[in-house]
Amino acid sequence: MSPNAVLRFEGAAFTYPGGDGVSELDFAIAPGEAVAVIGPNGAGKSTLLRGVLGLVPLTRGRMTLGDGGAEASHADRGMVGFLPQTIEFDVDFPISLEQVVMQGRYRRLGLLRWPGRADREAVRHALETVGLSAFAGKRFGSLSGGQRQRGLLARALAADPRLLLLDEPFNGLDQPNRDALVATLRRLKADGVAVLVSTHDLELAREVCDLVLLVNRRQTAFGPVSDALNLANVQRCFEGVEVEIDEHTLVVPGHEGH
Template sequence: MNDAAAADAALRCTEVSVGYHGTPVLTNVTLDLVPGQRLALIGPNGAGKSTLIKSILGLVPVLAGTCTVLGRTPSHARTLIGYVPQTDSLDADFPVTAGQVVMMGRYRRIGWWRPTRGVDRRAVQEALDRLGLADHARTHFGVLSGGQRQRVLLARAIAAEPRLLLLDEPFNGVDLVSQDAILSVLRELGAAGTTLVLSTHDLTLAHEFADTVCVLNGRQWALGPPGATLTADTLRRAYGGHAIELRDGRTVLVEP
């Protein structure tokens, strides 16, 4: 890939190894994502999915290889990235409304101590509307259901208008209504050119959501379309034999 193509890429990792204190958790990851591409990261617990996502954010060091995000180093691209973590650090008892949580996504545009503008308030309301939470802007975050809280956290991420959106197991403990609402918005974002990277244990979800799947477990085992990567053979090797192919052609994972 030439320099111009690299600059246009949403995410480019070449033989990347990432980890902590100089010790790799994940090795030999190679990815090239274009704007609007939807990538699912698949792998068992401890496979390195969250570590890879944090390295793209510039929070975990790249120990080997190269990683560029929107033509920049991860730390310099952070203002262009949206992030929905597995669990949020917000205390459910903290006196903050859903609308105030979503407004946090605008702070890097307006500054922490500057007053909000009309454009910021509109962005917050639009994000809540898209997630079906238009009537909950003034609702205390702590009284929302788990699924509603996760929708608020996604609204916070998209209110920042990111070009790359990272989602780390966003459907853990989420009800079907919230999952459908989140998936609908993610598809809209992808169609509009936002690049999406989502980690999940749900193979059916990966099939439905992603145009590209990366199978991880300590290293990259496979990369490509869901039909070519989510095969019984690949999953057995990556998961250490815990993949089971059902009669109807579906593959499920059984982890100890």
Template sequence: MSASGTSAVVEVEGASFGYGGARVLEDVSFSVRPGEAVALIGPNGAGKSTLLAGILGLAEHEARAFRVPTGRGEIGALPQASEIDPAFPVTLEQVVAMGRTPRLGLRWPGAHDRRAVTEALETVGLAALRRKRFGDLSGGQRQRGLLARALASEPRLLLLDEPFNGLDQASRDALLETIAALKARGVALLITTHDLDLARAVCDRTLLVNGRQIAFDDTACVLTLEQVEAAFASHVFELDGHTLATTEHHAAEHAERHRRLLADDAAGEHDAR
């Protein structure tokens, strides 16, 4: 870890995160280097979203060392779920251009800003749908559109909160490709996920948490049976074909969200017609 030195985009040591003085997550030390994807894994309520909020400055933190990008538009974020009105009269391109506003301030967008928007659309593979109304896109396309919005500010760090939830296979593959392209471009990524296979596929290192840090190291070293069992002490979980003993209804919640997104998709396609 120390080898990453000062070049790391995120450098956090002995940090705790929480709201209103109550600590949700304690004793966390990790770093994210440029061009690296770090998986953030833990059961529901482990403090993953609080950690992401802490990096964005929307949750409180205490730390021995805490270095994150602070410039305008330097952090991009893709939330788990957004409350977006599908009837809102904006095109996909206008939504992606919104992501440029933190860099713009009151300035009028120039050629570079327009190029950043176009590139973001191309990165997520939606350039052809740019003139389409955002609300008419399918659930998966909307999510990729919101990812493009986060990319339009040309972030150094990208925070993805459960980006694979409820995606169909095609959108999933597209997202994996996008993540690989971003890594090659030198963007640092912090990705929360429940899917250990996906973590293995794209994440170089993994931060395993449950109220406190369980482990942080190369993904292959972290995602062992004992470590995951320690983190998910009382949850249903499947790893390498083994089902770990559990009591929490994690899987049920997961399925519920999935159903909701699918319903959303169906309605979206209906509207488009």
């Protein structure tokens, strides 16, 4: 594992009170690396991301954030940006894209300070990074679905994260917005941001990510895309599930006796 990891798991498990979760996590992400988290629906991909955010309890093993190697704390999570799977805004609410992105600075601002020059510059840079500078003053709800998705990514980037979590960010995007998001992720990697992205898009994993994490309630494989994303690992992870791989849709057979 990388000695300068931004995020590291050692035998870790995240478990909801009802017992569902994801376990046997042993991997690390270094600055500038992107990891695709791949698995069937209900496999624990979102649970993993929510665990990193502190929203699902760590019930076994260790998770560390940052360079110190200490257990992750609430303060450490200030280095983490998050793009959720669903857009939580009322599209009729009169708020501009720029105002939405400024929300990413609130953790730094606190309750009693107005945004200053550094905050406005961070918002400007985030909008530029996702290619939406020209839409800063537009009402957020008037943007297309893909533009709103990129706007929420800009909100996450405004906090200047070292680790970016994305939960199915390509769902429902048309090709231009998909291409724009891919280009953004490549720029972020080049700037040293570590990326952990949950996705069903195996082609995306090959196109953008350096590493693949296969999960189905537990870690089933982890490694470079060319090594980890092979038929044997996919069969083990997607047993009994329909999956598209190399432009072919197949149903992965279950093991005999299961």
